[in-house]
Amino acid sequence: MKRLRWLPIVLLLFAATLTAAEQLFDLKPVVPGVWAAIAKPQFRVNCNAVVIELDDGLLVVDTHSKPSAARALIEQVKSVSSKPVKFVVNTHFHWDHYQGNQAYLSAWPQGVEIISSEATRESIEHRGIPRVKNEMLEVPREIEHLKADFAQATDASQKAEIEENLRQAESYLGELQAMQLALPTITFDRSLIIHRKSRNVQILWLGKAHTDGDVFVYLPKEKFMATGDVLQGWVPFMGDGYPYDWIKTLEAAEKLDVEYAVGGHGAVMRDKERFHFSEQYLRDLMAETERAYAEGASMAETVKRVSATMIPKYASGMPPTFPQDIVGNIQKAYRVVSGDTN
Template sequence: MMRIRLIAFLLIATLGTMAIAANRTGQTPSARPPGTSYKAPAFTFNKITDGVYHAVGTGSLVVMSNATIVEGDRDVLVVDSHVSPGGAWALREELKAITPKPIRWVVNSHYHFDHSHGNQIYGPEVEIIGHEFARAQILAGKSQDSPAREFFVGGVPATIKTLEGRLAAATDEKTRAQIEEQLAIQRNHLEGTNAVKPTPPTMTLTRKMTLFRGGREIQLLFLGRGHTAGDVVVFLPKERVVATGDLLVNGTSYMGDAFFTEWIQTIEVLKGLDFDTVLPGHGAAFTGKAKLDHWQAYMRDFWEQAQKFHKAGTPWEEAAKLVDLRGQAANYPAIRAPGITPNHAMRRAYEILDGKVK
């Protein structure tokens, strides 16, 4: 009896030590979440400077936003967690080829579903940092039940049906293979987004937080309201790099939660930071400050027109079709016709003009 107890004790002690060892060298091991049937790699890690990477989705797994990776002396900070636990899991797996250091910090640039819905894969050894507004929004269910999520993800079941129809009608092998690949990606995307349990930041800031990780200074800054009421940019002053989330993207940003006039001002504050390289939440990284001017000009144009439509009593749905931003096409070549999609931007403008937004 005594011997069995001793063996049991030794066994438990050994397992315990093994578990501690696993935690020391890496992360809390987590099971592969739903939504991870994909052909690796899911990400391309673009090296910006030593230990700093911009992780951009390849399309083999729908991740919907970029991540920024900042390696410290002992651990790694990641900006944003993508649209699903599967996306965040894939990033963490693929990051192992870049660095053996564990992820200890995840920053949510803002509360939107496509930047925070992978938070749940991170264990208690990881702090998730966001603006206090982001935490409040996620806790209130606003990342899940949002017009933005409905617009960008709500159509996935219909897309799958369409692809199934096309597959049934397709005869040649090459076309069938292409449709099957698309179907697999969309089915996996649906499985991944269905598995989301919105998980708020464990640590919040209102203005500024700075992490010193060895020689690396990492500033988390709230520069004013803009894309949402709680956007955080991650600024590396020595490396002259800033990760901007959706406050500034490579292209036009979603404006359904925008504070238009404040956003123009916040971009002005962003201009005051001393950086060369911008790592946006969507689209490719870029250098210089010209795109800050372009985005301000776009918003000024939109806001002026929105005010005119509102004053004239034009219904917002109509105004969203009539608004003409072709004057900005030199900087945003995707603009070819009047109208703004999604029309959430105009609805938001009217809500502000009606005094419904605090």
């Protein structure tokens, strides 16, 4: 499974005519002065970003997994606005949402403020940074595997594919080794509002969800919301999540007037459809797991039973990896229901 993460990169070979930025993101206008940088699905290590124009500068939501990806987006942003980036928001502490922070500080050394919840800053410092160190041990192992695969490959196209994967892995490792993680410079507990003549930007913590510190970036006038990984188009990753709180947090966010939403992964979302889908997914996941647990089912048995009802019901709204990815969700739900974790 692990090594599959590199395979899609080969698709980039076919995109050789695109610029670096175009290979990584589609920058799409959503409402006037707001762009969604939708990460192209073939690339392993990027999340979406949102660019919001203010009177005196730009605010960017999330910074990807590495400075080179952030730099590529910075170049692309210059084609739609000449204003400097003044604010960066990290929606939560996961590596693919903040590891590019330093690129913004390098591009505008005169001052970019990085905003997050207090909980997210704490987690970047105490959990995010150790994870980068761990990744620095993990990637060389993947490189060794790729080299072994390369030595064994006989087919020319297979060799070319592995070679490209190796190139990407080595350049990512180089970036990890040089990475200077930039921590948020402004934090808050519940909400922080940036007031400008043309628009107000509300940055809101509405409860625990995908992590303990997720924030939404909300533009009330434009009915636009950046939702981080609390609401997005992929199968939710629940490893650091709080499923029961997550449902309540989604309900609270849904009460706001939202017509357009951009999550950390996947396409631009319209209206409240994805809110309903995700809330119901989490409710069913927890209810089905509770039932199996109450009936004395083991974790393995619960995975089997809950998958059997959830997969047919939700597959149409999830990516093709759903049947494998739901396993982690059910295991998490089981640990929560059995009191093993929060």
